[in-house]
Amino acid sequence: xxxxxxxxxxxxxxxxxxxxxxxxxxxxxxxxxxxxxxxxxxxxxxxxxxxxxxxxxxxxxxxxxxxxxxxxxxxxxxxxxxxxxxxxxxxxxxxxxxxxxxxxxxxxxxxxxxxxxxxxxxxxxxxxxxxxxxxxxxxxxxxxxxxxxxxxxxxxxxxxxxxxxxxxxxxxxxxxxxxxxxxxxxxxxxxxxxxxxxxxxxxxxxxxxxxxxxxxxxxxxxxxxxxxxxxxxxxxxxxxxxxxxxxxxxxxxxxxxxxxxxxxxxxxxxxxxxxxxxxxxxxxxxxxxxxxxxxxxxxxxxxxxxxxxxxxxxxxxxxxxxxxxxxxxxxxxxxxxxxxxxxxxxxxxxxxxxxxxxxxxx
Amino acid sequence: xxxxxxxxxxxxxxxxxxxxxxxxxxxxxxxxxxxxxxxxxxxxxxxxxxxxxxxxxxxxxxxxxxxxxxxxxxxxxxxxxxxxxxxxxxxxxxxxxxxxxxxxxxxxxxxxxxxxxxxxxxxxxxxxxxxxxxxxxxxxxxxxxxxxxxxxxxxxxxxxxxxxxxxxxxxxxxxxxxxxxxxxxxxxxxxxxxxxxxxxxxxxxxxxxxxxxxxxxxxxxxxxxxxxxxxxxxxxxxxxxxxxxxxxxxxxxxxxxxxxxxxxxxxxxxxxxxxxxxxxxxxxxxxxxxxxxxxxxxxxxxxxxxxxxxxxxxxxxxxxxxxxxxxxxxxxxxxxxxxxxxxxxxxxxxxxxxxxxxxxxx
Numbered sequence: 001x002x003x004x005x006x007x008x009x010x011x012x013x014x015x016x017x018x019x020x021x022x023x024x025x026x027x028x029x030x031x032x033x034x035x036x037x038x039x040x041x042x043x044x045x046x047x048x049x050x051x052x053x054x055x056x057x058x059x060x061x062x063x064x065x066x067x068x069x070x071x072x073x074x075x076x077x078x079x080x081x082x083x084x085x086x087x088x089x090x091x092x093x094x095x096x097x098x099x100x101x102x103x104x105x106x107x108x109x110x111x112x113x114x115x116x117x118x119x120x121x122x123x124x125x126x127x128x129x130x131x132x133x134x135x136x137x138x139x140x141x142x143x144x145x146x147x148x149x150x151x152x153x154x155x156x157x158x159x160x161x162x163x164x165x166x167x168x169x170x171x172x173x174x175x176x177x178x179x180x181x182x183x184x185x186x187x188x189x190x191x192x193x194x195x196x197x198x199x200x201x202x203x204x205x206x207x208x209x210x211x212x213x214x215x216x217x218x219x220x221x222x223x224x225x226x227x228x229x230x231x232x233x234x235x236x237x238x239x240x241x242x243x244x245x246x247x248x249x250x251x252x253x254x255x256x257x258x259x260x261x262x263x264x265x266x267x268x269x270x271x272x273x274x275x276x277x278x279x280x281x282x283x284x285x286x287x288x289x290x291x292x293x294x295x296x297x298x299x300x301x302x303x304x305x306x307x308x309x310x311x312x313x314x315x316x317x318x319x320x321x322x323x324x325x326x327x328x329x330x331x332x333x334x335x336x337x338x339x340x341x342x343x344x345x346x347x348x349x350x351x352x353x354x355x356x357x358x359x360x361x362x
Numbered sequence: 363x364x365x366x367x368x369x370x371x372x373x374x375x376x377x378x379x380x381x382x383x384x385x386x387x388x389x390x391x392x393x394x395x396x397x398x399x400x401x402x403x404x405x406x407x408x409x410x411x412x413x414x415x416x417x418x419x420x421x422x423x424x425x426x427x428x429x430x431x432x433x434x435x436x437x438x439x440x441x442x443x444x445x446x447x448x449x450x451x452x453x454x455x456x457x458x459x460x461x462x463x464x465x466x467x468x469x470x471x472x473x474x475x476x477x478x479x480x481x482x483x484x485x486x487x488x489x490x491x492x493x494x495x496x497x498x499x500x501x502x503x504x505x506x507x508x509x510x511x512x513x514x515x516x517x518x519x520x521x522x523x524x525x526x527x528x529x530x531x532x533x534x535x536x537x538x539x540x541x542x543x544x545x546x547x548x549x550x551x552x553x554x555x556x557x558x559x560x561x562x563x564x565x566x567x568x569x570x571x572x573x574x575x576x577x578x579x580x581x582x583x584x585x586x587x588x589x590x591x592x593x594x595x596x597x598x599x600x601x602x603x604x605x606x607x608x609x610x611x612x613x614x615x616x617x618x619x620x621x622x623x624x625x626x627x628x629x630x631x632x633x634x635x636x637x638x639x640x641x642x643x644x645x646x647x648x649x650x651x652x653x654x655x656x657x658x659x660x661x662x663x664x665x666x667x668x669x670x671x672x673x674x675x676x677x678x679x680x681x682x683x684x685x686x687x688x689x690x691x692x693x694x695x696x697x698x699x700x701x702x703x704x705x706x707x708x709x710x711x712x713x714x715x716x717x718x719x720x721x722x723x724x
Contacts, residue, residue, distance in 0.1 A: 038566060056653040057565040060693050100469070107464040107472060107487050125469050174543030181536030184571055191549055203419040204400060209546055291418045331422050 001140055003034055003068040006133065007050060013129050014047070019099035021046045022126060023082075026104040028300040029130040031228065034069045036062060042078055043069060044085070044098075051085065053078050079109070083116030090118045099126030128305070135297055135305050136319040142343060144229040145299065145321055149341050149352040151183055152224045152231030156355055159194075159222075163362055165214045165239055169194040172220070173207035180224050189223035189230035189302045200236070201335040203292055203327065214240035217250075217334045219327075223302060230302045232323050233353050234339035238361040249286065249328055250336050250359050256280035256326040257338045257357070260294055260308075264316060264324070264342055264349035271312045277326040278310070289328035297322050298341055320344040321352070363502055365396055365430040368495065369412060375491050376409070381461035383408045384488060385444075388466040390662040391492040393590065396431045398424060404440060405431060406447070406460075413447065415440050441471070445478030452480045461488030490667070497659055497667050498681035504705060506591040507661065507683055511703050511714040513545055514586045514593030518717050521556075521584075525724055527576045527601055531556040534582070535569035542586050551585035551592035551664045562598070563697040565654055565689065576602035579612075579696045581689075585664060592664045594685050595715050596701035600723040611648065611690055612698050612721050618642035618688040619700045619719070622656055622670075626678060626686070626704055626711035633674045639688040640672070651690035659684050660703055682706040683714070 010033065014022060024043040030036050034043055034052055038061055041054035050069035054062045055078055062071045074081035090096070100110065102125035114123060137145065155176040162175045173192040180188065195205025197216040205219065212218060221234040236253075238246055260277035274294040281290045293309030298321050306314035308322055316322075320343070327337030340353035372395065376384060386405040392398050396405055396414055400423055403416035412431035416424045417440055424433045436443035452458070462472065464487035476485060499507065517538040524537045535554040542550065557567025559578040567581065574580060583596040598615075600608055622639035636656040643652045655671030660683050668676035670684055678684075682705070689699030702715035 059653075060564055061566070102469040102473070105469050107462070107467050107469065110469060111464070111487070125473070170543055170546065174540055177543060178536055178540040181532055181539060184532065186568070187553055202422055204423070206548070291421075 001035065002138070006033055007045060007068055009133055010045060010129060011047070014045070017099070017126075018097060019124065019126060020096050022099045022129070023101070024130060025101050025109075026130070029101070029134070031300060032130060032134055035065045035067045037065060037228065038062065040078065042082060044082070053081050053085070079112055079116055082113065083118070086121050087118045090120055095120050095122070097122045097124050099124055101126055101128070101130075103128050103131075131305050134299055136317055137299060137321055137343070138319070141229065141299065142319070142321070144227045145231070145341075145343070146352060148224055148226040148229045148231040149233070150354065151180070151185065151226055152222065152233055153353055153355045154183070155180055155222055155224070156220060156233065156235050159220055160237070160362065163212065163218060163237065163239075166211050168209055168211050169196055169199075169207040170209055172212075173222075176222060185224040185226055186228075187225050189225050189232060193219060193221035193234075195219045195335075196239070198332050198334065201329040201331050201333060203329060203335070203337070212239060216240075217246065217336055219335060219337050221337065221339065228300055230298050230300070232298050232302060232339065232341055233355065234325055234327075234337045235355060235357070235360075236336045236338060238359070240361070242361050246334070247359060248284075252281055252284035252286050253326055253328055253336045253338050254357055254359075255284075256290075257324055257340070260324045260326065261340065261342060261349065261351060264322075264344060266316055266318050266344060266346065268316050269312065270306045270308045270314045270316060270322070271310060273308050273316075273322075273324070274310050274312070277324070281326065281328060286328045289330060290326055291329055292327065295323035295325050295339075316344045318344050318346050363397065364500070368395055369407065369430055371495055372407060372491060373409070376407070379461070379488075380459060381486065381488060382458050384461045384491070385463070386492060387463050387471075388492070391463070391496070393662060394492060394496055397427045397429045399427060399590065400424065402440065404444060406444070415443050415447070441474055441478055444475065445480070448483050449480045452482055457482050457484070459484045459486055461486055463488055463490070463492075465490050465493075493667050496661055498679055499661060499683055499705070500681070503591065503661065504681070504683070506589045507593070507703075507705070508714060510586055510588040510591045510593040511595070512716065513542070513547065513588055514584065514595055515715055515717045516545070517542055517584055517586070518582060518595065518597055521582055522599070522724065525574065525580060525599065525601075528573050530571055530573050531558055531561075531569040532571055534574075535584075538584060547586040547588055548590075549587050551587050551594060555581060555583035557581045557697075558601070560694050560696065563691040563693050563695060565691060565697070565699070574601060578602075579608065579698055581697060581699050583699065583701065590662055592660050592662070594660050594664060594701065594703055595717065596687055596689075596699045597717060597719070598698045598700060600721070602723070604723050608696070609721060610646075614643055614646035614648055615688055615690055615698045615700050616719055616721075617646075618652075619686055619702070622686045622688065623702065623704060623711065623713060626684075626706060628678055628680050628706055628708065630678050631674065632668045632670045632676045632678060632684070633672060635670050635678075635684075635686070636672050636674070639686070643688065643690060648690045651692060652688055653691060654689065657685035657687050657701075678706045680706050680708050
């Protein structure tokens with residue numbers, strides 16, 4: 001990963017804003033900028049240097065992983081180490097305005113840092129600058145994302161081998177997660193959703209101890225983290241004899257998913273992608289059952305910018321990676337969702353998820 | 363769970379503070395107070411009523427799960443729904459000071475909420491009131507924690523069946539996690555640590571693709587979430603022929619772990635528990651290799667108050683549940699950690715973790 005290039009790009013923002021330095025506290029942003037994968041630390045980016053602060057637990061790991069930044073191991077708290085560092089810097093600097101990540105920094109941490117900061121150092125809310133850069137994936141990131149999506153898709157094949165009436169939702173998840181681990185996955189990108197029967201109408205129905213019954217949909221929404229990057233995929237299968245309304249709902253969602261995918265190309269606003277899916281379901285008389293947004297960005301985090309939702313104006317650019325995942329939900333009855341990941345290309349988009357979307361009954 | 367009683371206790375804090383209402387945003391706190399297990403929502407606690415706000419994705423789930431609070435489903439954003447609700451309340455109230463959870467609320471969310479709030483409504487930083495109550499587990503919580511710890515401990519038995527030279531760290535984790543899922547676990551309480559050879563000297567060495575080699579320690583640190591409550595346990599085993607310094611280090615850590623456990627009783631400061639472990643390792647000449655704190659509270663979250671660390675003054679009380687986990691780490695060589703969970707009782711403590719701590723070579 002070209003951490004130098006990423007930091008250089010962020011420094012270009014710095015030169016056009018009112019910040020003398022940026023304090024990066026959000027861990028995925030830290031990983032993006034200097035490679036650290038642990039669970040505690042701060043990256044201070046100044047005009048011409050970067051310094052990463054962490055605690056003793058990560059001494060060895062930080063020295064191994066961190067690129068393009070000096071490493072400071074805090075003896076006590078990391079915030080205190082920051083305060084001391086600023087104290088030293090102050091001797092050579094005039095007034096100093098440090099941007100803090102307002103979307104992630106807590107009120108309490110700001111108060112603590114304000115107390116530790118030397119006079120002349122000002123803390124000011126910064127917008128999500130790193131997240132904006134992260135929206136556009138570089139080639140190395142796309143390679144990793146493709147690998148994660150390909151591996152993730154294999155888990156659905158595994159699910160189909162075990163998904164039968166009488167098997168518990170959690171058993172299906174167990175088999176998928178075991179296969180994932182054996183294939184080298186770091187962890188699942190979110191709690192696996194295997195939602196059967198009336199639970200398929202819950203957009204977030206995590207796998208439960210419920211045995212899968214005949215005569216209903218099973219929504220399978222799952223993803224892996226491989227080399228730091230997330231996959232996200234949903235397929236929905238029917239169990240048992242198929243009633244006509246279930247097939248109709250499925251085909252409408254599939255058509256909506258395809259319409260949204262067909263709309264993906266550089267220069268279009270994400271709100272229009274959402275509208276394309278919504279329009280299909282509205283025409284099928286299912287508009288009011290599509291209760292969530294159409295998708296979201298994916299990368300180092302499972303939910304990133306842009307939000308692919310009604311009225312959102314973010315313009316698609318080559319290198320963005322988003323999900324397209326319309327669904328319809330009938331509370332107490334069942335639900336359907338179909339989700340692929342797609343990468344925006346110069347000419348349109350590349351559908352990353354290889355799994356068939358044909359209606360499937362088991 | 364007695365949500366009414368928990369809310370009543372929190373309201374007693376309210377009556378002694380400067381807040382007219384509390385806005386609970388931290389999800390484990392929300393779960394503790396009203397039972398909601400989803401991933402988005404706010405609980406507003408007023409003098410005589412509680413209202414839970416979430417979005418459409420959680421419509422069914424919120425109505426099923428939430429107790430002791432009215433449920434409001436936001437049509438657009440949850441923050442906006444809150445603003446509108448306050449607007450209505452304002453017609454009957456005078457000035458209103460609402461406490462927000464400073465340890466969790468972000469600067470950006472506060473700014474957004476400030477814009478949506480009607481005049482006369484003030485937002486003020488609140489200390490971690492719910493976390494303080496959560497430190498003391500009630501009987502129902504202790505039942506769940508014991509069940510999680512007992513189930514978690516069985517995973518180590520599974521690990522021992524597969525842990526041999528040549529097996530990858532991740533394969534050991536895979537077998538443990540598969541067994542956990544099949545036993546009804548919701549998810550692991552943190553990424554499983556299986557750290558072998560020189561990686562055992564990393565206090566946070568997540569299971570990797572590295573094959574376990576002979577002649578080193580393997581640190582196994584793992585936990586499950588069962589009915590919402592976390593377990594946390596570490597055992598360290600040696601692989602192959604045992605050198606004398608490895609056995610000595612292990613026995614010193616074991617003695618330190620025992621000394622800290624023996625010190626646990628109501629009325630003692632947590633810093634003294636830490637000191638008890640540290641003193642044993644200092645006498646063994648290993649003090650400087652014990653680089654982290656001795657433990658932490660566990661419950662709905664894997665890391666809760668109190669911190670069992672040097673100089674911490676929190677006083678142990680019956681119902682607190684903490685880890686005791688000293689370790690020593692020799693960078694580039696190997697490390698050892700032994701961790702149990704203990705519950706503070708009226709007369710001392712109950713060691714919850716049933717697994718033997720005898721030195722074990724495989």
